[in-house]
Amino acid sequence: AQTVTQSQPEMSVQEAETVTLSCTYDTSESDYYLFWYKQPPSRQMILVIRQEAYKQQNATENRFSVNFQKAAKSFSLKISDSQLGDAAMYFCAYRRVSNTGKLIFGQGTTLQVKP
Amino acid sequence: NAGVTQTPKFQVLKTGQSMTLQCAQDMNHEYMSWYRQDPGMGLRLIHYSVGAGITDQGEVPNGYNVSRSTTEDFPLRLLSAAPSQTSVYFCASRIAGTTDTQYFGPGTRLTVL
Numbered sequence: 001a002q003t004v005t006q007s008q009p010e011m012s013v014q015e016a017e018t019v020t021l022s023c024t025y026d027t028s029e030s031d032y033y034l035f036w037y038k039q040p041p042s043r044q045m046i047l048v049i050r051q052e053a054y055k056q057q058n059a060t061e062n063r064f065s066v067n068f069q070k071a072a073k074s075f076s077l078k079i080s081d082s083q084l085g086d087a088a089m090y091f092c093a094y095r096r097v098s099n100t101g102k103l104i105f106g107q108g109t110t111l112q113v114k115p
Numbered sequence: 116n117a118g119v120t121q122t123p124k125f126q127v128l129k130t131g132q133s134m135t136l137q138c139a140q141d142m143n144h145e146y147m148s149w150y151r152q153d154p155g156m157g158l159r160l161i162h163y164s165v166g167a168g169i170t171d172q173g174e175v176p177n178g179y180n181v182s183r184s185t186t187e188d189f190p191l192r193l194l195s196a197a198p199s200q201t202s203v204y205f206c207a208s209r210i211a212g213t214t215d216t217q218y219f220g221p222g223t224r225l226t227v228l
Contacts, residue, residue, distance in 0.1 A: 100165055
């Protein structure tokens with residue numbers, strides 16, 4: 001069975017600085033998708049970034065980028081120029097390539113941004 | 116488009132009561148699913164559906180029933196609520212292709228006393 005592990009329950013960063021959130025996963029599949037979701041206090045789940053496993057190039061969305069290490073089964077999220085609005089819980093998630101593919105989530109990392 | 120909507124936003128039940136959490140989407144998505152979120156455990160899949168008339172169990176299905184009579188609606192039924200079902204419940208949907216992003220509803224906070 002696939003599993004996703006986020007080993008950092010809490011992280012903090014100074015405003016305008018860079019922070020990296022870690023995620024590891026376990027799967028025997030060769031093709032799959034990885035996601036980072038943001039959950040602010042409003043509770044809404046917001047997709048931050050997505051990575052297809054067959055792509056070697058790391059995904060980037062504005063200030064958000066990932067470091068995807070397929071062999072190591074590692075998928076970290078880097079947030080550059082952190083802003084107060086980035087404070088939230090962040091979830092790493094995995095989904096295999098299938099019509100019925102289900103999202104499997106990590107435990108989450110709470111990010112605090114200090115002014 | 117309203118996206119994925121869930122009702123109610125909050126609910127308090129007594130042990131043994133039954134209720135239905137409603138979920139609807141107006142994006143014509145084939146795939147819909149229910150998750151529960153508990154502290155320190157992330158989101159866990161309860162049930163999912165790949166189209167009207169087709170449902171299947173996820174990781175934590177016990178105590179919950181679902182049905183999918185239309186593409187738009189995917190209600191989650193608690194048959195006899197237990198305190199262990201106190202949680203935040205999310206409904207999500209996506210196109211049943213392999214690449215599309217999953218969209219989440221705003222969640223329902225359920226407390227069982």
